[in-house]
Amino acid sequence: MGTIWRPELVEGQGPKYKSVVATIRDGIDAGALKIGEKLPPVRELAWQLKITPGTVARAYTILTDEGALRAEVGRGTFVANPRAARISDAPIEIDVIPHSTEENNNPYNVSLFSPHLPCVGQDKLIRHLMAQVAANPPSGVMHYPSRDSARPARQAVLRWLEGTPLGPLGEKDIVLSQGGQNGILLVLQSILEGRKPTVLIEELAYPGFRRVAEMLRADVVPVPMDADGIIPEALEEITRTHDAQVLCTSPEVHNPTGGFTPVARREAIAAIARRHDMQIVEDDCYRMGVNRAPSYRMLAPERGWYVSSIAKTITPALRFGFAIAPEGKWSVLRRTAEHSFFGLATPVTDLCGLLLAHPQIDDLTEKTRQAFDKYVQSAVNILGGYDLSWRADVPFLWLRLPLGWRAGAFCQAAEAVGVQIRSAEEFVCRDARAPHAVRMAVNAGVSIESFEAAMTRLCQLLDNPPEQISV
Known part of the structure; x- marks a missing residue:
């Protein structure tokens, strides 16, 4: 482990990651953690403190940003100059x-x-x-992207999604994409089968749904809608006449009308999708506030896919997005991404991991x-x-x-x-x-x-x- 430090979580108000930060700072100030000493791996410290690895990872990131710790690729996290933590306590002046x-x-x-x-x-x-x-x-600058090198970014996304009603979710369920549009492409590539599949969209819909479906040689069929989104009766009728494999929708913030699909309507749509064995792709890129209803991944965990990005909340310049498969199907989505482009550039995942955890x-x-x-x-x-x-x-x-x-x-x-x-x-x-x-x-x-x-x-x-x- 590299150190005989025996941590005890500092109790306090607020998020637990702040308590972990305080615990490590106290260890440095008391001399239990000396300059150059190696801290426990994230999972080991999480087990000792009985908290999630993501909480520890976020605390390590904050202290590394401040200069109290330093991370070395392939070796671990070490104590840096303890004064750096005091010098950098104040947030970045913006x-x-x-x-x-x-x-x-x-x-x-x-x-x-x-x-x-x-x-x-x-x-x-x-x-x-x-x-x-x-x-x-x-992640260095001389290696191909890997699952391990992108793990901090996926953990940061997991933290970013805290409070989003997505059902059971872990870091491995998240697949990074080059923006939300690329996330939709990866999902449809993971779902569609056959020579001429059918994709359903709202009659007024984000054009990216249609463009991706057509690029994958799918037929696109619009579904009538009202102020609450897709009309269940119309969806039922269309699914009887079309062998649709997937429905693409934006229930939280409908693009272009700004509408919202209430939970009762979503439940009816999910029930129709089950009866006809149809997948549901939810685009959540435009939501800026809290969710007003459960996602389709929560309502229909066996068939709900979720896509979002940071383009509408932080910046579109980094082209950083993510897709989440239904429970048990993450390996299919991950293979699609890895076989398409091997993974996002490591400087991008390194940067976005720090950014979303900041x-x-x-x-x-x-x-x-x-x-x-x-x-x-x-x-x-x-x-x-x-x-x-x-x-x-x-x-x-x-x-x-x-x-x-x-x-x-x-x-x-x-x-x-x-x-x-x-x-x-x-x-x-x-x-x-x-x-x-x-x-x-x-x-x-x-x-x-x-x-x-x-x-x-x-x-x-x-x-x-x-x-x-x-x-």
Whole structure:
């Protein structure tokens, strides 16, 4: 073990990982842990303290970030200079710096195609952790990615998902992906069989579902929906006429409408999936707040697949996502990923493992949510007189156009006044009829003044349609 230290968990309020941090600090201060001594492996210390390995791993990460400990690849974790813990006790000072984007240089042009995250300090934290990884990469720089090298990142994801109702879940159940879209691809590759499988999607759905299914030579069939999501009776009828293998859905934050599927509706959908032996893929990439209902993986643990990423909460730049298979099927999903690309680049998994386990990350994501809320409220204040669907914790709005406007024409008119938005046509199958509606993503990378000016220009267009249609 390298040391005769006999830890006793320091009791205190708050998360247990903080108690582990305090326990190790006390050991260093008391001289029981000397500079250069090796700490117990994560699982051994977890067993001694009767807590989870993830809790110990997070404490080790925090103390390593502070400089109190140092991690050496293949050797373990050692005590560094004990003064480093005292020097680095304060959190990283984070300055909120506006994004330097094209929109900043020309505030008249505002793109609302995709959500643009506000800069609330995550950029400085990422740069800090990138420098740390560059100075001493835990996974090295001369080896292929491996399951072991990515384990800290999977453990960090497990911690990130605390409170998400996913059913029994361990680190091995998590498969890392290159963003949420890649996660959907991995899941469908793991499920689909035969020469021409069928995939069901909502009649208004995230286009990535359709694109992945078509790339895998699957037929895509839309399912009618209402304000609560997929209509069970319509799903039952379609499953009788189509030998569908999988249903793709976004029940927590429906894209593009921002809708939510209540638990009773989810239970009915899960029951239909069981009767017809159909898998369910849940895309949870847009959720920023707490879950409002159990996931399909919890409601139907034998057939519920889950995909998410950090693109809408921390940054899309790292292309870091994850997929979770139903109980007992994790090995199939893992093989699909390993056979596709061997694993994410080790610097990315090293960085994201530190990032998701960092003690400041929860505060930063809450600041991101609050910033988006501010922009959403501004949009509602300006456009609230129209048929607008929105939620404070969702970074886009769904606008049903008034008589006189068609979606394509409205998007062209909006672009002419410097605002880019998405037509409902982008969210339906090619031969389907699209409603006259548009999705407006929140661009928090521009100033609130530029965003409100863009909303005002859209309001002026809505107030003055090119033609009035009598009914």
